[in-house]
Amino acid sequence: MTDESDEKLAARLAPALAILAAVGETGHVTRAAELLGIPQPTASRRLAALADLIGAPLVVPSGRGIRLTRAGRTLAAASTRALITMAAAAREVREEIDPATGRVVLGFLHLLGRALVPSLIRGFRECHPGVRFSLVQGSRQDMLDALREGAIDLVFAAPMPLDDPGLGSTPLADQELVLSVPPSHRFARRARVRAAELVGEELVTLEHGYGLRQITDDLCAAAGFEPKIAFEGQESETVRGLVAAGLGVAILPRSESASGVVEIPLSPPVFRTIGVSWSKEARLTPAVRAFRDHARAGTTDLGPGFRPA
Template sequence: MDVTLDEQTRRLLPLLPAFVAVAEVEQVTLAAAMLRAPQPTVSRAVARVGEVLGVPVVERHGRGIRLTDAGRALLPHARQAIAALGAGVDAVRSAEALARGTLSVAFQTSLGESVVPALIKEFLAGHPAVRFTMTQGARRTCLDALAAGEADIALVSRLVPAPAGLDTLTLFQEPLVLMVPAGHELAGRTGATLRDAVRSTFITLKHGYGLRGTVDALCAAAGVRPTIGFEGEDLHTVRGLVAAGLGVSVLPPARHPVHEGVELRLDEPVTTRDIGAAWSPQNTSPTLAAFVAMLRAGTSVARVQAVGARAGGVPDAGASVR
């Protein structure tokens, strides 16, 4: 691309702000105040525009001035040139803010093993200088952090329908399985329903966690009222309690082999939960915008979803319980 400027254009460029300001207010004194420049400097700049072009661009009109035909012809192009340069400056500032930005992510604890690391890894590949701060906890805790301005984005389940005042994006549907101890009466089967397991003690996450809300909704839809024996705060603990023979649980499929426990396909219905991102539309951070754009592209999300499907051996088809 040839960016060589002819001599006339090169001489005009630094004079354009003064010319446009005078053209808009038709008064040198007011234009000088707007530009925070001495009045004689503004007067000379406008006169210089006419000298460079070889034709006056302003003329006296009463106590003020007005544009000549040449000035009116130049004005829209001068405005466009200034606007384009301003856009370039903004782009540089945005790029610098993104390069040195910090993104605060609040995420549901169950997403910390694979989803969050995969997303951060992909983002840092394109934006290596960005720093992350992370908080994890229950779904409600993450959304509260977002509402309080303590997080830029929340990665949680059950965002359909979207919480009021937030922009949301569904990333994928995560399958759920029924985990039972190795010696359980259902352990030799490949699939089971909640009614099959209703005689067992259930182990769940505590209230406020997204998965607990999903499981409660699923049981209600199936007409099952399980006996809750234990309530944990993370999936590792829940899986450990199941493996110890203390009960059964509805969980996302494990990413790694489960010792002393068996994961069964959950029938009637085959169940998934939506995993998504939420953020405030009032947050104009360029780092957040870049992260959301990456989420919309979905590369890492697709990889995480594929691993989950393989781990659980759960078919794609089925109803979604949110």
């Protein structure tokens, strides 16, 4: 290790840190070089130069590839964070110059990809045809974690993360939740069902981390009982299919094409509010701000099953 200041050493390390981050991701110098678009010998020389600057090896052989040493993992983790920040800055500069050709990374719950998300994007693209979208689906918790880390620009989720001071949120739409049961179930001919009547029923629901699971658990807790979970899934259509197979009942958003199940309104009616969330700490690019404002304006037909919040 040299005696120069940390600042000077960091400045000398910076140009080659991308290769270290890429090696940490791929576990192979050749693949890392391909990822960065540089020749493999160049990547090897940069790794060797980094090790010389640090005064310790950064990689060691591992099978047919390589793995990072402890020093290498420390630098690679910092490199990845720095590169994410720089990529965001480069994107912001590029889109400030030409906002009409920006990109929006949008995270949303699986079920919203059927109607809400396509409706909002279609309405937005009528006025901003050059803006591109990268769509990411997953659980509410995964989407919000990615939003906090800067990997996603905006998230459509329910419930909104109102308890997180680092995130801003605006309600977009309300969606009614109903009880889905197989046609042979004792509730199938009922006009309404109270949540308290679900005591002892085998429930099919989503895994922890999904907003619908949180709503289901809260609804049962408010009725004074702990839900009896028969199956957990990661997608609402799978849950609906298990209900249709007679494997339990589920609280799900009302569907316009619910085949094989009977949907019964809850008493009192239950709605979930879907909102758009963004990081207050991130500088939103013009394209992201424009799409967020479009979604918040509520001027687009939200599709069947939704009503403006």
